[in-house]
Amino acid sequence: MENLDQLSPLQRAVLALKEMRAKLDAVEKSQKEPIAIVGVACRFPGGADNPALFWQLLHNGVDATTEFPAERWNIENYYNADPDKRGKIYTRQGAFLQNIDQFSPEFFRISPREAESLDPQQRLLLEVCWEALENAGQVPKSGSQTGVFIGIGQNDYAQLKLYANAPEQISAYDGTGNGLCFASGRLSYVLGLQGPNMAIDTACSSSLVAVHLACQSLRAGESDLALAGGVQLMLSPEVSIFLSRSKALSPDGRCKTFDAAADGYGRGEGCGMVVLKRLSDAMADGDNILAVIRGSMVNHDGASSGFTVPNGQAQQALIRQALKNAHVDPSEVDYVETHGTGTALGDPVEVKALGTVLGEGRTEPLMIGTVKTNIGHLEAAAGIAGLIKVVLSFQHEEIPPHLHFKQPSPHIPWDELPVKVPTAPTQWSSINKPRIA
Template sequence: MSKWTTGPQQPVAVVGMSCRVPGAATPDELWTLLCDEVDATGETPPDRYDVDAVYSEEPAPGKLVSRRAGYLTDMTAFDAKFFGMSTSEAAELDPQQRLLMMTAWEALEDAGQPPDQLAGSRTGVFVGNGRADFLESVFRQGLDAVTAGQFNNVRSVIPARLSHYFDLRGPSMLVDTACSSSLVAVHQAVLSLRAGECPFALAAGVNLTLRPDEGVLMSQVGTLSADGRSKFGDAAADGHAPSDAVVVVALKPLAAAVADGDRIRAVIAGSAVGNDGHTSDTILNPSLEGQLDILRWAYEDAGVKPSEVDFIEAHGSGSPQLDPLELTALAQVLGEGRSPDRRLLVGSVKSNVGHAEAAGGLVGLVKTVLSLEHAQVPASLHADTPRRDLDWDELPIEIPDKLRDLPDIDRPLLAGVSGQGASALNAHVVLRQADPVSGRQPTGLSRMLRHFPGRAQQPAEDDGAQYLLVLSARSPEALEALRLAYLEYLGPDGPGGEHTARDICYSAATRRQHLEHRLVVMGGTHEELVTALEDPDTPAANPALAVIANRFRNGQRVNWDVVFGDECRYVPLPTYRWQTRGYWPGRAEDEAAADAELTDQILHQHARTEFQSESRLADIGIDSLAKLKLMVELQKKTGLDVDPEKLDKVHTVGELRQWTRELEAAARHE
């Protein structure tokens, strides 16, 4: 990692990001959801709690006024084997930690930062979180249910989980300032980077709603939306819809990111946090003065004139109390000196996915980075009737009701992201568009193609030389899924068409951690790489590259800088393909037992002797005929075609049980 310049106002680069929010499992999916004006909130699923038992149309003790919120579709999904966890360990771990681990890995891959190269470094981890629903559910079962293993689910362990797994030695802290938590985590990371305390940082937010408790409390206070929708700026706004979210951004001093050839997705120019103090009547009531302070401090820190800001991602919760104060504060600070024909665009991602509470600020930051990359601002939903307590004709503000292009001007676009907590702690982060040399600069063509997603991108020009494309994964199944992902990525309509074959191969070789199961192919163009990936057993025609390919397959060290030279650039690639199963206390063991039962039933019919997990199939009499019958039974149960070649590679009872589980997991995802 390069040396970097520190200082109180040094900019920080966003070099990677990942997310899981209702309706979207990646930032690209989130952008599509936003542009398509999708409301991803929905009915409370039964795996959370029995909403029928606690719902009431009117506020009442112990009751919720809403049946809807924003939910991840499968919060139990986790690739335990990837992270070296047993079934029981994964089942007993808070899903907030499990999802955060996978999302952090994805953010590092998006940043082109191999995790093993961070091991032992002073990398910082800053996580915004406000819930411990999983642990509280254990406590509710009675004190006899509490075991020593529950120490793993104490909230302070959440950032430590990342630091321990990745061996990160820098600051590692949980931030809880209620709904501003994750933006405060970003602010803390920025300060740590500027001070030289850490050279690289992960800022995250995680929020999973597993219990109705806080919803009942918000129903009593009057801050929960009855229809489960956040209607920022609308006359009908009646509170917010809580939502799940897991978000991670990878941050680095801008000077170091430029020197290291990173892809810079956006630049954090400045930030500020501050409490309302005694400027409001009570500790829970929002304060206009407090919001004015924080906006002025943030733009002073960024060295940016507020009147130049192009759009704001508001806290935007849909609160009848908070919305008019926030809009008034933005109008006063960012409206001063603003041209009358250039109204400030102000929106809220909460109108699409709900309010992710402690993680909500980072969801807004990801949306803002995407907006800067595309030079567009999506519509803010459910803002049909402007609030009557604001004079919209006088406010230099507009809530976009459709996808809006940002102005094509001779400077980088500027944006701000706000977060406000019930703790009276406000946060604001100032972002600017990445420089076109180091980041992704939007073009008129890319804007047009957004409306015609079926059209192919203009392919990058290849140089005709041959290169090695290397892929790796923790398991053969994940490697196969990654091979298919690269086929799509490199195909005629894939995003790889924007990049040269050389840069793609260079990025895969130098910007990914190389795992146990490996595949390597050779090609000089996208078409050649696709052909090679379709038949990866074809030997490399170039003898020199064939030697390097064999070294990679055998797990030997390869000096990729010598192979590729120093004129390649990092480009985004497909991220890891997780092989997930559902993990929940009691459930995972039941599934494993059921899977083993299916296998054992068939084995008992054909085995000549008793067997254990480590028993070899051949030793217990499982011949080709028995395998054929096993294949038929598995096809009948799962509805999937069973590959006899893969079955032939299974040699022990334990491997057969595991293969059966993976086959059934694949069936569940079909």
């Protein structure tokens, strides 16, 4: 290599430009690096307490909807079939977890007294996060740059004490046991993690926004490992009463997505977590790579005809940008795990947006479905349930059946859109190209 002192000013300038170009290329590459999913864990309705049981539920087309458990609240005190009845809930059904009262606080170095004030959502997060790390074969060191990103939106457990009208029973532990910010913070505290930590509430998209932010953090170098997911439990009746007043719920507690009978959504609960690493790191470390996130995008509907009314144009813009970020052509996408809440308005808007963008250059129909037909709408944890379903579909090379699809919705122009709803287990081959969802 030539001595810099022997170079002319022009040669030095050219060399400096080359070095700067190389640095910029490295930065740009890191900002676009794919993210590997190296571990998953879950607790979902229907006894799906791990990924294997969850896949069994999906493959067999199980509907996990049941009556409200007696240990939550006395549904007889709140149920009324009249949707206009104030203070009442017009459905008796939803999709619930079992044994949410069971927890081993000593394992996480939590005293029994503090555990009493601990929101069961925090307990679930601790357990499922630990299981996700075990699934990934990862042991993050104390003090490591491991990020934690949690979607969470309700704190029903705090409502129980508030409405018990017993302020003298409130302890110092009730604040840290029930504040939403502490749900994510406790994970980093227990595991000694010093990467970014945040609780995210963007309503139904919370857990997927958590995954998006985790990917961004990994690409930016803020985190070297990331835990992302969401949790949702129904512990008091207030939210169901509000949703009944909004007429958002299905009377039979089921999401009949894309069907003519779609009449609202059924509430569900659960917890899901994924463990994420930069793809280059995962490959170098010999990790078991379950799936790869090549691109993601977040936006807001902005102005629409109503505060809770979806904006189809905004959805189209989101999909196009996500494809651009992932360097994926629309026709390469085989399957979309939709939001699909089962509403007469929301479903048609979403399907039209998907068909418009992903129909370009397509020779085979786009498969669409939603896990909500199995386990209900998990609200803050809905997105992570769908993501884990897709990861398992990759692993098993199969798209599981979409339930409650008997009469296609007349509000969706099926003949004009290249989409198909799989109602039976459908083989998902990767012989000619990678599976993309």
